[in-house]
Structure formats: C-alpha cells, structure tokens
Amino acid sequence: MTDVAAWLGSFERALADNQPDLIANLFLETGLWRDFLAFDWTLATHEGRDAIAEFAKSRAALTAPSNWTTEAAAGASEGLIAFETAIGPGQGYVRLVDGKALSLFTMLSDIRGHELPLRQRRVSGLIADAEGRNWQDLRQADRDTIGVSREPYVLIVGAGQAGLALGATLRLLGVPHLLIDKHPRVGDQWRSRYMSLTLHDPVWYDHMPYLQFPDHWPVYTPKDKMGDWLELYAAAMELDVWTGTELKSARPTDAGWTATVVREGEERELKPSHVVMALGNSGFARIPEIPGAESFRGAQYHSSAHRGGEGLAGKRVVVIGANNSAHDICADLVEHGAFPVMIQRSSTHIIRQSTMTDVMLKPLYSEQAVEAGMTVERADLISASVPIRLQEIGSRQAWARIREAEAPFYNRLEAAGFKLDFAEDGAGIAGKYLRSGSGYYIDVGACEMIVDGRIALRSGHDVARIVPDGIELADGEHIAADMIIYATGFGAMEEWVSRLIGPDVAERIGRCWGYGSGYRGDPGPWEGELRNMWKPTAQQGLWFMGGNLAQVRFYSRLLGMQLKARLEGLVVA
Known part of the structure; x- marks a missing residue:
C-alpha cells in the first residue's frame, strides 16, 4: 500500500x-x-x-x-x-x-529573504543610534510620523482582533501600516458589549498570533478581560493605532487610495497603497421595519447597544431574535429579575458549549492536546488542511452522532416549543458559521431557562406590529412590554464598502463570506473558499480581514505575506 x-x-x-x-x-x-x-x-x-x-x-x-x-x-x-x-x-x-x-x-510559510523574525530570527534589541536615542525615543518617532509625514503602505480600518492580528504580522514583516478605530481605546469593542458576555470558545482556540494567553488564563474569557488583553497586545506588538478615528470615505486612485479620516474632529487625508476592511464579519446593525414602532412608549434598541440587565428588575422585555445575542441577553435579564420574552422568528441551531469544547475542539485545541505536544501552529495547519468540501461531509457525520447522543437535550427544547435546525444539510454549526455567520447559539445556560420557562418563548410567528404597550404577533397574540430589544443581527460585510467606498466597488467585489453552498444565506455558485476573505478581491488594493479569533490568528499571516510580497514587488497586481 x-x-x-x-x-x-x-x-x-x-x-x-x-x-x-x-x-x-x-x-x-x-x-x-x-x-x-x-x-x-x-x-x-x-x-x-x-x-x-x-x-x-x-x-x-x-x-x-x-x-x-x-x-x-x-x-x-x-x-x-x-x-x-x-x-x-x-x-x-x-x-x-x-x-x-x-x-x-x-x-x-515564509517569503525567503523576508522571513518573520521569530525565535532564532528575533532581533537583538541592542540599539546603536547616532543621536543617542533609545527604544522609546525611536518608537515615539515612528508613531509621530506615520500618517503625518510618512504614508502608511496599508491602512487597516478597525482595530479589533482582526485588525490587530494583521497589524502584528505587518509590523514583524516591516510593512508600514496604520490602524484606525472609532473607539477611544483599543479593546472597547469588547468592553462595550453586554455585561454578561464571555467568549464562547475555549482559551486554547482563541490565542492571538505571536503572543499567547498566559498559562493561568481562564478557559472562557470575560469580555472586559478580552478588551484589556487586546490593548496590551497592541502595545506589546508595537502597533501603530489611531483610536478615536473613523473612516469617512475612501476612493481608489491610480497610485492606490485616497482615504479621508476624522480624528478627534479633524479631517485628515491619507494615501495608502492598500486598504484592509477589518470591521468584523458583519455590516451595520439591522433593525426590521415593523409597523407602529414609533408608537411604543418604552425603550427600544438594537442588541449591540445593550449593556446589561442591571436596573431592569421587574421589567417585561421583548427580545426579537433567537441566536447568540438574544439568548445571552435573555439569560442576563432573568438573572437581574426581569421577565424576557424571546420571539423566535425562524429555526435556530443549538450547540452546547460542552460539546464545542469537549468534543469538537478537544483533539486539537485543549489542555490534553497541549500535553500531548500539540502546538497552536500545528493545530491551525491541520485544521486548515481540510478543504471545505470535506468539512461539510465531516460535519454532517459528526452531527448525526451528536444529535443521537444528545437527543434528550434537544427533545426537551423542542417540547418547550423551540424550533431547532442543524443546518439544511445537517452540517451543524460549521455549516451555519461558514455560510452566513449566523443562525446559531452556543448554549451557556439559556436553553435550560427556556425549558423551565424562565425565558418565555414565542416561536413560529413574526411580529406583525408594535403597539404603545407592547407587540402583536402575526397570530394576533398581544404581548405586553416595557422594553424591546432587537437581537436581529447585522447587515452583510460588503455594506461597509457600499457606504464608505461606493456602491460601484461593492457591486464589483460581490459578496463577502460564504462559499457558494447554495443553502440559506449562501447562494451559489460553489467557490470552495470564503468569498473575498484574506485574499485579493476584484478591487485592486482592497482586502478583507475578519473571522473568529482562530481564523484571524491563522489568516493574518497569510494576508500579511500577500501585502509584503506586493511591497517588495514580488506580485504586481
């Protein structure tokens, strides 16, 4: 053989x-x-x-x-x-x-002659400067000139985990870059989320590139702790970040781009060769237009504006939606003495956090894997080595086993009226995530609250109208409410392009994310890789950087090498 x-x-x-x-x-x-x-x-x-x-x-x-x-x-x-x-x-x-x-x-793995300065290639740190400047002086001079007297080769829009991971690779490769972010501090994307949020993936899966979490780090990272880590990461990796800065517009030119940014109320013009959109996997907050919304007497807002259930004891809260944010918010409301009603408009895929950690990720990303000699780099390579076509097959097989093994859990949910799905072809969370990035919940406790009734559920009927004291469902049921939270997701990633760069460019590049499976939220034709992610797009010099923490760790190196190759003239387009 x-x-x-x-x-x-x-x-x-x-x-x-x-x-x-x-x-x-x-x-x-x-x-x-x-x-x-x-x-x-x-x-x-x-x-x-x-x-x-x-x-x-x-x-x-x-x-x-x-x-x-x-x-x-x-x-x-x-x-x-x-x-x-x-x-x-x-x-x-x-x-x-x-x-x-x-x-x-x-x-x-590396570009010969431009290798990442890791391990045996690390710099000495000794500085012999003719003007007597030390590391701090040189670092400050670098910060003071980028975007002022020296144009960045790459402008990264967004300094969350995706932008920071790419920035770290570019820094190591010697590619002049500038990250901009609207928040006052690096990490505020996490700090500003609802109070109960923790990462749903375990620590072994969530390391940032080149700087791993310390060995005492909790298995599931609280959101503020994650924000602080990203701020520390930006400093340790010596990244050039302008916080409090927003991209107003960007236009392609013969030489690259002209980008107008607003920093501390002042407009500035940058001329990078490349623009990387690192604003997350989604577009702008999506709130459905429901008749009568303007008549509602209570507060109503998108889930992205929700900070927690403190002060809401005794309040009747309608949460429209049934994916990750909706479940987490409902559970938080229960814990603060409120009375949430979840409006499930369509079926949702549920995976228990223990299944994610102890079954799906354990072979490559776990303490047992580490003790057996598995490194993050090796785990990432093995994970990436499976083409999406085979991932689909493997996911369907795995979920057939999981559904059978965990049938009592799923049966109790369905008995409570919850509408379940496992993706249209049975591929479970991998199918849901890679195709549309939505339609699922990683259960950290809310499902039990649905089963025992602490989270009231209305499933299968959309909201027909909003009235001054609540909502009316399509079947005529009236639900009284003091507050409405729209956990209704976000628009497509390419929406950022349409608004910030132009509809013509958005049309040229087409969809971002999804691989052409032909299932809901991911129309064909089949492409076999995520559309426009981490690779050249139809608009020269425009790139997309996003994904979960494991993806940004792995793909930041690949996108960084593509940009370095263009800086060095190894690739023309």
Missing part, C-alpha cells in the same frame, strides 16, 4: 517532470488540492482531477517546488509535509485513500 512518503516521492517526480496529468492521477477522481500562496498568490481549492491538472500545468514550473519531506511514519496514510519553492519554504498535509490523495494542502 502506498504511504505518504511514497506518494510524496511520486508527486515530486511528476512536478519536476511537469506532467500535469500524472500529477492529477495521483489524486482520487474527487480529490482536492487546497493551496494557500505556495503555488499561487491566492487562497483556492482545486476540486477533481481536471482542475488539479490545470492548476499544476499553470503553476508548477513557475513555483519550482522541491525537497518534499514528511513527518509521517512508514505506512501512514496521512501526515504533515514540508517543501521548498522559488518564493520560500512551505508546509502542508496530505490524506490518502487506497494510495490516492483524497486531499492535499500546501501553504507558503
């Missing part, structure tokens, strides 16, 4: 001989080759032998790959691989079935 080492030898010879058909025949008929910058300056998955042959034909000779090695043991059918290209070292992962590749993942 062909093992990884033997397969890799055949693959290397076929590449060296520039035999695309022979390369393709090393894969299953439905095999997949996922490549992140190693063979082409983009992120793409090539599916099936014809697509693989075409990719190899167009890119193999230009890439000049060589020195393929593997850590896989003799006889192994999958394992980590390493190689060299004309641009730099690469790494990846291969999975075999009956001696043929089910999937191959290849990724550029």
Whole structure:
C-alpha cells in the first residue's frame, strides 16, 4: 500500500517532470488540492482531477517546488509535509485513500529573504543610534510620523482582533501600516458589549498570533478581560493605532487610495497603497421595519447597544431574535429579575458549549492536546488542511452522532416549543458559521431557562406590529412590554464598502463570506473558499480581514505575506 512518503516521492517526480496529468492521477477522481500562496498568490481549492491538472500545468514550473519531506511514519496514510519553492519554504498535509490523495494542502510559510523574525530570527534589541536615542525615543518617532509625514503602505480600518492580528504580522514583516478605530481605546469593542458576555470558545482556540494567553488564563474569557488583553497586545506588538478615528470615505486612485479620516474632529487625508476592511464579519446593525414602532412608549434598541440587565428588575422585555445575542441577553435579564420574552422568528441551531469544547475542539485545541505536544501552529495547519468540501461531509457525520447522543437535550427544547435546525444539510454549526455567520447559539445556560420557562418563548410567528404597550404577533397574540430589544443581527460585510467606498466597488467585489453552498444565506455558485476573505478581491488594493479569533490568528499571516510580497514587488497586481 502506498504511504505518504511514497506518494510524496511520486508527486515530486511528476512536478519536476511537469506532467500535469500524472500529477492529477495521483489524486482520487474527487480529490482536492487546497493551496494557500505556495503555488499561487491566492487562497483556492482545486476540486477533481481536471482542475488539479490545470492548476499544476499553470503553476508548477513557475513555483519550482522541491525537497518534499514528511513527518509521517512508514505506512501512514496521512501526515504533515514540508517543501521548498522559488518564493520560500512551505508546509502542508496530505490524506490518502487506497494510495490516492483524497486531499492535499500546501501553504507558503515564509517569503525567503523576508522571513518573520521569530525565535532564532528575533532581533537583538541592542540599539546603536547616532543621536543617542533609545527604544522609546525611536518608537515615539515612528508613531509621530506615520500618517503625518510618512504614508502608511496599508491602512487597516478597525482595530479589533482582526485588525490587530494583521497589524502584528505587518509590523514583524516591516510593512508600514496604520490602524484606525472609532473607539477611544483599543479593546472597547469588547468592553462595550453586554455585561454578561464571555467568549464562547475555549482559551486554547482563541490565542492571538505571536503572543499567547498566559498559562493561568481562564478557559472562557470575560469580555472586559478580552478588551484589556487586546490593548496590551497592541502595545506589546508595537502597533501603530489611531483610536478615536473613523473612516469617512475612501476612493481608489491610480497610485492606490485616497482615504479621508476624522480624528478627534479633524479631517485628515491619507494615501495608502492598500486598504484592509477589518470591521468584523458583519455590516451595520439591522433593525426590521415593523409597523407602529414609533408608537411604543418604552425603550427600544438594537442588541449591540445593550449593556446589561442591571436596573431592569421587574421589567417585561421583548427580545426579537433567537441566536447568540438574544439568548445571552435573555439569560442576563432573568438573572437581574426581569421577565424576557424571546420571539423566535425562524429555526435556530443549538450547540452546547460542552460539546464545542469537549468534543469538537478537544483533539486539537485543549489542555490534553497541549500535553500531548500539540502546538497552536500545528493545530491551525491541520485544521486548515481540510478543504471545505470535506468539512461539510465531516460535519454532517459528526452531527448525526451528536444529535443521537444528545437527543434528550434537544427533545426537551423542542417540547418547550423551540424550533431547532442543524443546518439544511445537517452540517451543524460549521455549516451555519461558514455560510452566513449566523443562525446559531452556543448554549451557556439559556436553553435550560427556556425549558423551565424562565425565558418565555414565542416561536413560529413574526411580529406583525408594535403597539404603545407592547407587540402583536402575526397570530394576533398581544404581548405586553416595557422594553424591546432587537437581537436581529447585522447587515452583510460588503455594506461597509457600499457606504464608505461606493456602491460601484461593492457591486464589483460581490459578496463577502460564504462559499457558494447554495443553502440559506449562501447562494451559489460553489467557490470552495470564503468569498473575498484574506485574499485579493476584484478591487485592486482592497482586502478583507475578519473571522473568529482562530481564523484571524491563522489568516493574518497569510494576508500579511500577500501585502509584503506586493511591497517588495514580488506580485504586481
């Protein structure tokens, strides 16, 4: 039986001989080759032998790959691989079935001559300055000139975890950058959220790049603690951040961009070569237009403006929506003595936090994985090595098992009237998140409150109208309310582009996020990678940086290398 080492030898010879058909025949008929910058300056998955042959034909000779090695043991059918290209070292992962590749993942690790200064490449820290300046003097001079007498090569709009992670990579690669953020302090995106919020993912999954949480860090990070960590991170990574600054407009030019920002009430003009939108996975807060809203006598606002249930004891609160924010807010209201009613307009996917932590993430992101020698870098590579097509299949299989194992939990929820779904094809949270980024709740306790009635539930009927003392549902039911909270999500990410850059550019780039599954919120055609994320878009010099903490950790390096390659003239477009 062909093992990884033997397969890799055949693959290397076929590449060296520039035999695309022979390369393709090393894969299953439905095999997949996922490549992140190693063979082409983009992120793409090539599916099936014809697509693989075409990719190899167009890119193999230009890439000049060589020195393929593997850590896989003799006889192994999958394992980590390493190689060299004309641009730099690469790494990846291969999975075999009956001696043929089910999937191959290849990724550029570094740009030769412009490697990240990590570990053995770290700088000495000794400073010999002709003017006698120390590190603090030089750092201050750098801050004082960027965006003033020195233009940033990259303008990053948003200094949350996505913008900061990319900024850290650019700083290490020597790419002049400037982050702008409307909040007064770095981390305020988290501090300003509702009081009860904690991260729903565990600490092992949520490290920022180059600077991990300390070993005593809690498993689930409170939101203010996360905000403080991001502020510390920006300082430790020496990032150039203008807080209290908003992007007013940006226009593409022949030389790059002209961006107008407002800092402390004063308009300034910047001329970066690239603009990165790092404003999160969503657009502006979305509040549905419901007849009679103006007549309501109580307070009403979007969930993004909710700070907590303090002072709301005894209040009747209608929460419209049934995803993460709605559940968390309802649970917080209960704990503060209020009486919430959740209006579930459509079905919701539920995953228990224990299932997320102890089943789905445990093999790669857990204390047990760390003790077994798993590093964050290795875990990220293995995770990324699974093409989305295979992720769908694996998720459907996993959720079939989870639904059976946790049937009593789901049965109790449905008995309480809650409308459940597991994504249209049964792919669960992975399907929901990657397709639309919404439609789910990671249960940290609110579901039990629904079951026992502490959170009242109305499901299957939308709000027909709002009246002075509450709401009326489509079935005619009147629900009295002192307050209405719209946990109704956000618009699409490309909405930022339409408002800040222009509808023409938004139309040119098309959708952001989703991979063309054809399911709700993610229309086809199939693309196999998230649209416009972390890779070139149809608008030259416009990029998107977003995702959860694990994604921004991993993809910040890839996007940073693409920008560095353009700064150094390795890529023209």
